[in-house]
Amino acid sequence: MPEGSQGFLKRERLQDLFDLLVRFGFEPVGPRVQDGIIVYAPLSGPEDLPWGVRDLQDPGSYRIEPDLGERNFSWANGPQALKPFLFAPRDTLWESRRDISGPLSFSPLSPPNRRLAVIGVRSCDLAALSLQDRHFLKGPFPDPFYKARRQDLLLIAVDCSHPARTCFCASTGDGPEARSGFDLALGELDEGFLVRPGSDLGRTLLRELSLAPPAPGMEERLTAQTDHAASVQERHLPPGEFRHDLVSRPDHPHWAQIAARCLSCGNCTAVCPTCFCFSEREEPALDGHHSLHVREWDSCFTAGHSYLHPAPLREDTRVRYRQWLTHKLGTWHDQYGRSGCVGCGRCLTWCPVGIDFTDDLPRLLEDPDGG
Amino acid sequence: MEADPHLPRSAVIRERIQESPTVFTLRVQMEEGSPRPFRFSPGQFNMIGVFGVGEIPLSIVSDPLDVDFFDHTVRVLGRVTQAMSRLVPGDRLSVRGPFGNGWPMDEKRGRDIVLISGGLGCAPLVSVVNYVLRRRGDFGTLTVLHGVKNPGDLFWKDRFDRLNEGEGTRAFLTSDTGGPGWEGSVGPVTDLIPHLPLTPRTSAKICGPEPMMIATIKMLVERGIPEDELWISMERNMQCATGFCGHCQLGELFICQSGPVFRYSDMKTRLGIRGL
Amino acid sequence: MTTSRKPRIAVVKLASCDGCQLAFLGLGEKLLELASQVEIVHFAEAGPLGALTDLDITFIEGSVSTREDQDTVHSVRRQSRFLVTIGACATSGGIQALRNLSAGNLLSSVYPSPEYVDFLAHSTPVSSEVGVDLELWGCPVNGTQILTAIASLLFGAAPAAERDKVCLECKRRQIPCVMVAKGIPCLGPVTLTGCGALCPSFDRGCYGCYGPSENPETPSLARRFAGLGLLPDDIARRFLFVNSQAPAFLAEGRRWTKEDRHE
Numbered sequence: 001m002p003e004g005s006q007g008f009l010k011r012e013r014l015q016d017l018f019d020l021l022v023r024f025g026f027e028p029v030g031p032r033v034q035d036g037i038i039v040y041a042p043l044s045g046p047e048d049l050p051w052g053v054r055d056l057q058d059p060g061s062y063r064i065e066p067d068l069g070e071r072n073f074s075w076a077n078g079p080q081a082l083k084p085f086l087f088a089p090r091d092t093l094w095e096s097r098r099d100i101s102g103p104l105s106f107s108p109l110s111p112p113n114r115r116l117a118v119i120g121v122r123s124c125d126l127a128a129l130s131l132q133d134r135h136f137l138k139g140p141f142p143d144p145f146y147k148a149r150r151q152d153l154l155l156i157a158v159d160c161s162h163p164a165r166t167c168f169c170a171s172t173g174d175g176p177e178a179r180s181g182f183d184l185a186l187g188e189l190d191e192g193f194l195v196r197p198g199s200d201l202g203r204t205l206l207r208e209l210s211l212a213p214p215a216p217g218m219e220e221r222l223t224a225q226t227d228h229a230a231s232v233q234e235r236h237l238p239p240g241e242f243r244h245d246l247v248s249r250p251d252h253p254h255w256a257q258i259a260a261r262c263l264s265c266g267n268c269t270a271v272c273p274t275c276f277c278f279s280e281r282e283e284p285a286l287d288g289h290h291s292l293h294v295r296e297w298d299s300c301f302t303a304g305h306s307y308l309h310p311a312p313l314r315e316d317t318r319v320r321y322r323q324w325l326t327h328k329l330g331t332w333h334d335q336y337g338r339s340g341c342v343g344c345g346r347c348l349t350w351c352p353v354g355i356d357f358t359d360d361l362p363r364l365l366e367d368p369d370g371g
Numbered sequence: 372m373e374a375d376p377h378l379p380r381s382a383v384i385r386e387r388i389q390e391s392p393t394v395f396t397l398r399v400q401m402e403e404g405s406p407r408p409f410r411f412s413p414g415q416f417n418m419i420g421v422f423g424v425g426e427i428p429l430s431i432v433s434d435p436l437d438v439d440f441f442d443h444t445v446r447v448l449g450r451v452t453q454a455m456s457r458l459v460p461g462d463r464l465s466v467r468g469p470f471g472n473g474w475p476m477d478e479k480r481g482r483d484i485v486l487i488s489g490g491l492g493c494a495p496l497v498s499v500v501n502y503v504l505r506r507r508g509d510f511g512t513l514t515v516l517h518g519v520k521n522p523g524d525l526f527w528k529d530r531f532d533r534l535n536e537g538e539g540t541r542a543f544l545t546s547d548t549g550g551p552g553w554e555g556s557v558g559p560v561t562d563l564i565p566h567l568p569l570t571p572r573t574s575a576k577i578c579g580p581e582p583m584m585i586a587t588i589k590m591l592v593e594r595g596i597p598e599d600e601l602w603i604s605m606e607r608n609m610q611c612a613t614g615f616c617g618h619c620q621l622g623e624l625f626i627c628q629s630g631p632v633f634r635y636s637d638m639k640t641r642l643g644i645r646g647l
Numbered sequence: 648m649t650t651s652r653k654p655r656i657a658v659v660k661l662a663s664c665d666g667c668q669l670a671f672l673g674l675g676e677k678l679l680e681l682a683s684q685v686e687i688v689h690f691a692e693a694g695p696l697g698a699l700t701d702l703d704i705t706f707i708e709g710s711v712s713t714r715e716d717q718d719t720v721h722s723v724r725r726q727s728r729f730l731v732t733i734g735a736c737a738t739s740g741g742i743q744a745l746r747n748l749s750a751g752n753l754l755s756s757v758y759p760s761p762e763y764v765d766f767l768a769h770s771t772p773v774s775s776e777v778g779v780d781l782e783l784w785g786c787p788v789n790g791t792q793i794l795t796a797i798a799s800l801l802f803g804a805a806p807a808a809e810r811d812k813v814c815l816e817c818k819r820r821q822i823p824c825v826m827v828a829k830g831i832p833c834l835g836p837v838t839l840t841g842c843g844a845l846c847p848s849f850d851r852g853c854y855g856c857y858g859p860s861e862n863p864e865t866p867s868l869a870r871r872f873a874g875l876g877l878l879p880d881d882i883a884r885r886f887l888f889v890n891s892q893a894p895a896f897l898a899e900g901r902r903w904t905k906e907d908r909h910e
């Protein structure tokens with residue numbers, strides 16, 4: 001097999017991939033069925049992966065069910081994937097100490113040293129990762145927790161073959177095929193995986209696997225499958241440049257229409273792979289000498305997010321929802337050079353009342369004055 | 372090497388001055404042996420923490436030339452400021468900072484400086500007063516318009532009085548409600564603007580609630596001050612102060628990094644929109 | 648609280664099941680650590696029954712259900728620097744406040760000799776009688792939350808009030824959403840956090856024992872419950888339960904109650 005090109009990994013040889021990752025000092029994590037959903041968690045081997053499982057996703061609803069066949073990745077993303085591994089839901093940033101007299105002392109804490117190999121990363125999440133990198137790794141003082149976790153991360157992507165009804169990555173240009181930002185990428189066929197490298201480490205791993213070249217027709221079948229995965233997507237963003245219209249009409253009446261449905265619960269922001277907000281607080285010990293400074297995922301849907309004494313600046317659901325969507329689809333462009341939406345559809349599926357912003361967006365873009 | 376903005380340093384309270392029943396000033400010194408002197412420019416802020424309670428952003432009101440200490444003036448509003456109000460000289464605070472961009476001072480040398488503040492928001496401008504007085508020859512006239520809600524909310528009256536005794540410095544005070552003993556005007560701070568002496572060299576800095584800033588700017592523009600010469604200080608919730616936590620998001624900006632001071636012309640489309 | 652003596656703490660009981668005291672007791676070793684920092688003056692379930700005077704922090708469990716409760720609340724308030732209600736009863740009237748919603752003669756349907764029972768027509772929260780400095784919700788309250796409140800007070804600061812919704816905590820713990828993934832009705836989107844999303848972590852819907860969150864969008868959630876197949880009376884019962892008297896839950900419950908539906 002020529003250097004840098006694709007190899008074919010028979011499904012029965014998945015164990016070899018796991019063994020290789022462990023041999024290179026990585027802890028494999030990836031998709032597994034848990035409590036009725038597909039989550040990303042530590043994997044002891046291929047047996048922990050989903051086998052013959054598919055998902056049914058709609059706004060406000062997620063179910064999995066058995067699928068004909070033996071594929072491992074015949075489903076679209078569940079509620080989380082990469083984000084919690086890098087931007088953890090909760091971190092203790094530092095510990096403060098106070099003695100009877102004398103200075104306070106502060107010890108920086110750091111995340112546990114884990115070398116994770118994430119198996120099954122989808123292209124939407126690679127795009128989101130690149131945005132989170134731009135956010136957390138910017139400037140002379142990048143976020144130390146994100147940076148530490150990011151350094152040792154090995155990414156094994158999978159081309160999406162079974163988008164959910166909530167997916168629209170083809171419309172945002174972020175999928176369904178994994179194009180960059182991975183070490184290895186897998187294209188799943190019924191009989192196994194086409195494996196291609198995306199980094200030096202990936203090339204080394206691929207060499208170690210010593211795979212046979214793909215059989216004739218395999219690459220064509222994968223291309224056709226990926227094309228199909230793009231063409232079956234039902235949802236899409238409005239065509240063309242719409243961010244100015246979205247941002248420049250803060251009093252558009254349709255914001256109130258959405259607010260009448262929105263719970264302001266923040267689930268969309270928690271599952272969004274690009275949302276980065278966190279709050280910080282102190283957790284003092286009872287002894288009066290120690291205190292922990294903790295950060296946790298926050299959301300622009302909370303009162304605490306915009307709180308300025310004596311009240312939150314964004315006091316109701318209408319302006320909170322507006323803040324989220326205009327940032328995500330509008331001002332994000334000016335801040336990070338592209339939209340903050342990667343088309344993963346999580347905010348549709350995991351909204352308890354099934355708000356589908358791809359449905360609301362055209363109405364938000366209609367001229368409220370009818371012009 | 373800049374200090375790590377992600378980890379606080381210990382500082383000791385050297386002095387505590389009660390400015391009014393609810394406002395106090397803390398003079399703070401970095402701990403001996405702290406890696407470097409504390410450098411900042413007027414308008415910048417620190418994240419100041421009370422041990423075991425939490426951190427809040429506070430504007431630095433003292434002058435950058437005083438490298439041995441810095442002052443924060445605090446109004447008791449929430450749980451952190453309440454806890455802070457009980458601290459006494461010798462007690463410790465945690466300090467991260469300074470953060471933000473500060474007022475443009477160097478490029479305004481030779482200008483006539485107008486400062487307009489309302490509500491609780493005068494702390495970021497007090498640093499400018501101190502700065503100009505300390506470098507009197509570098510600037511033209513200094514005029515302060517300061518509005519409070521009630522006469523009891525006024526503090527630093529002696530400092531304002533001193534401005535009226537100095538050469539080329541004036542202070543005009545107003546209160547929304549009058550009262551016995553109140554010597555200033557009665558009414559909103561915008562009532563003072565028609566009488567404000569303006570010159571082609573005037574540069575104005577404004578700080579206060581957004582409606583007050585909008586009304587003030589409108590009148591100043593009508594009186595011929597170019598939008599480029601109007602500067603404002605914005606306020607949002609801040610937690611990390613390093614551009615990560617997202618609380619101070621305003622459009623595509625993080626106030627803690629791009630602000631808190633902005634040229635009005637860069638901010639005009641964002642002011643006055645509820646919940647932005 | 649910079650006095651040289653140890654802060655004096657009391658746990659006072661009104662009309663309640665004692666569950667919140669037990670949640671406090673359930674802290675185990677942490678409680679022993681607390682005992683070394685403070686003087687526990689009065690705490691019936693733990694033993695001490697000292698006089699309720701000169702108290703630094705008082706926790707009240709239970710609702711105001713009798714005249715005696717009313718007297719206790721007023722006298723305890725006078726003697727306490729910082730008064731904290733613990734649990735749904737003390738904070739919103741509790742499960743016994745369901746009698747506030749009943750028009751009929753509830754008493755005689757329960758007790759054979761109702762003339763011996765002397766209680767007020769309504770069960771009400773402590774805050775209906777006196778000012779309260781902090782409200783900790785839950786049925787029962789979360790013991791760790793009590794400790795956090797005490798730790799904050801020992802540091803000289805008012806405890807930070809929880810404002811977020813259960814959903815956010817559920818997502819932080821990466822618990823699968825029971826409503827989206829299983830169709831189980833869940834009050835998490837309108838309920839204050841503090842429990843650590845306990846029920847969803849056991850595959851159950853939140854039943855709102857921490858009371859309404861900030862900005863509770865109950866109408867939208869109730870419509871979702873209807874979409875999941877709940878009948879109006881069932882929707883009403885979800886809101887009119889442990890915290891039936893919390894205004895947001897009361898209003899939503901009434902909207903779905905038969906006699907109020909066609910007002």
